Amino acid sequence: MKHWKKILFWGLAISLGLVISLAPMPVKATSSNQKLFKIQASRFAFSPAVLAVNPGDQVTIELVSQDVVHGLSIDGYDLHLVADPGQTASMTFTAGQAGSYTLRCSETCGAMHPFMVGKLQVGGNDLLWRAAGLALLAVIAGVWWKRV
Amino acid sequence: MREKLARWIVILLLLVTVMGVAAAWKARSDEGILHARLPEHGGWIPGDLRATVGQPLTIRMTSDDVTHSFAVGQMDMQAVNINPGEMSEVTLNFDRPGKYTFYCTRWCGADHWRMRGTIEVSGAGMEEPVKYEPPLYLRLGLDIDAEHHAQFLPSQEPSAARGARLEHRLPQQYTSWEYYISHSPSSAWQELRNDRSLSDLSDAELWDLAAYAWAQHSPPEAVQTGAGLYKENCAACHGETGDGEGVFANELAGDTHALDGHATTTPTDFSDEEHMLGAAPAVLHGKIIRGGMGTGMPYWGPIFTDEQVWALVSYLWTYQFNFSMEVTQ
Numbered sequence: 439m440k441h442w443k444k445i446l447f448w449g450l451a452i453s454l455g456l457v458i459s460l461a462p463m464p465v466k467a468t469s470s471n472q473k474l475f476k477i478q479a480s481r482f483a484f485s486p487a488v489l490a491v492n493p494g495d496q497v498t499i500e501l502v503s504q505d506v507v508h509g510l511s512i513d514g515y516d517l518h519l520v521a522d523p524g525q526t527a528s529m530t531f532t533a534g535q536a537g538s539y540t541l542r543c544s545e546t547c548g549a550m551h552p553f554m555v556g557k558l559q560v561g562g563n564d565l566l567w568r569a570a571g572l573a574l575l576a577v578i579a580g581v582w583w584k585r586v
Numbered sequence: 587m588r589e590k591l592a593r594w595i596v597i598l599l600l601l602v603t604v605m606g607v608a609a610a611w612k613a614r615s616d617e618g619i620l621h622a623r624l625p626e627h628g629g630w631i632p633g634d635l636r637a638t639v640g641q642p643l644t645i646r647m648t649s650d651d652v653t654h655s656f657a658v659g660q661m662d663m664q665a666v667n668i669n670p671g672e673m674s675e676v677t678l679n680f681d682r683p684g685k686y687t688f689y690c691t692r693w694c695g696a697d698h699w700r701m702r703g704t705i706e707v708s709g710a711g712m713e714e715p716v717k718y719e720p721p722l723y724l725r726l727g728l729d730i731d732a733e734h735h736a737q738f739l740p741s742q743e744p745s746a747a748r749g750a751r752l753e754h755r756l757p758q759q760y761t762s763w764e765y766y767i768s769h770s771p772s773s774a775w776q777e778l779r780n781d782r783s784l785s786d787l788s789d790a791e792l793w794d795l796a797a798y799a800w801a802q803h804s805p806p807e808a809v810q811t812g813a814g815l816y817k818e819n820c821a822a823c824h825g826e827t828g829d830g831e832g833v834f835a836n837e838l839a840g841d842t843h844a845l846d847g848h849a850t851t852t853p854t855d856f857s858d859e860e861h862m863l864g865a866a867p868a869v870l871h872g873k874i875i876r877g878g879m880g881t882g883m884p885y886w887g888p889i890f891t892d893e894q895v896w897a898l899v900s901y902l903w904t905y906q907f908n909f910s911m912e913v914t915q
């Protein structure tokens with residue numbers, strides 16, 4: 439392969455790779471939606487444990503405890519809920535920057551309490567798409583490399 | 587050889603002394619600490635405390651598992667939270683001897699209400715012995731375990747406000763306390779219907795009068811007190827909306843209880859008209875203080891004052907009657 443072709447190949451591959459992994463996603467439906475989650479808390483899990491929302495969404499969480507007193511806090515948010523069985527607790531907040539944030543039980547509820555966690559997934563699952571894009575790029579590049 | 591043996595003996599003695607001191611120290615620091623545990627793991631340890639009239643009792647408390655709290659039944663006090671890994675403290679004053687019940691106010695499982703202990707208070711004050719009075723339902727000769735079905739049902743939610751406009755038609759005996767406690771709404775309505783002087787009123791108007799009569803014994807403050815007590819003590823079984831679908835309802839349905847071997851039933855649905863309109867207030871009062879004796883319904887007699895129990899009864903009527911004095915229609 440000629441020298442300039444090699445440079446072109448790598449240049450193209452690297453810049454495409456950068457675009458795929460870093461390009462800002464086109465902002466979908468910026469109109470903020472209202473999302474309601476009714477989370478059941480029992481020793482030692484939240485159900486559902488993964489909340490998928492978009493940035494700007496008005497998120498309402500209702501926490502229903504099924505056995506002992508549980509709590510809920512979200513990393514990166516200054517929020518705190520405590521729910522006694524029979525007393526549903528609720529809060530509303532606006533989802534901020536895209537990313538994945540850990541939900542934690544904030545009331546000690548027994549031996550496995552530290553593992554009582556969940557996830558607030560803000561924004562579409564970009565990471566997955568970007569990874570798929572990069573994989574595809576690698577395959578195409580590989581094929582092309584062989585050809586030339 | 588001898589020297590070696592002597593050396594070992596000295597070391598052994600030292601060890602024993604150190605361990606003894608450590609054990610004593612631990613026992614001392616653990617002494618007087620009240621441990622709170624899930625009922626299936628022992629509840630309160632120790633479960634029986636002692637106190638003397640006129641001498642403040644200070645209790646240091648900690649939890650061995652989840653969030654609990656401490657309160658004494660029928661005592662005007664703020665419940666004290668007990669968190670795992672933390673030490674809480676409460677000081678109690680008793681001005682009367684007797685047996686007090688302390689209990690946990692933060693739900694910790696379907697058996698949470700079994701988390702109770704006693705405080706035996708001795709000392710002066712015995713001059714006037716507490717008269718034993720049988721509970722109201724016994725004095726009235728009511729069987730609180732009998733089935734009760736309303737024979738008559740309203741076609742719309744009875745309104746005390748609409749009833750108030752017909753107040754001048756309501757014979758006085760229906761608004762008395764004695765009448766209220768001993769009659770179910772359905773039987774009160776039946777007596778109103780049979781009253782010749784009211785024959786021009788419609789069925790719905792008579793239900794409104796019944797709601798008005800019931801409202802006389804369910805003032806807003808009582809309903810509000812009852813609502814607060816209900817939320818904290820009853821909603822976990824009877825449901826936050828009174829529909830009997832609390833978070834522990836499933837656990838109670840047809841279960842044979844592990845702790846006492848009784849077969850439990852589903853909690854009462856307070857929005858069920860046929861059931862509730864057939865119950866006299868004294869029956870509900872009796873059930874609350876005595877409990878279901880194995881059905882899963884706890885007994886609250888040692889926990890609530892009589893006033894609080896009546897407030898709960900008043901609140902339960904709000905699932906059947908509209909007590910609001912604003913007319914909406």
Ligand SMILES: [Cu+2]
Binds near residue numbers: 479507508546
């Ligand atoms: Cu928890």
Ligand SMILES: [Cu+2]
Binds near residue numbers: 623692694
């Ligand atoms: Cu408890």
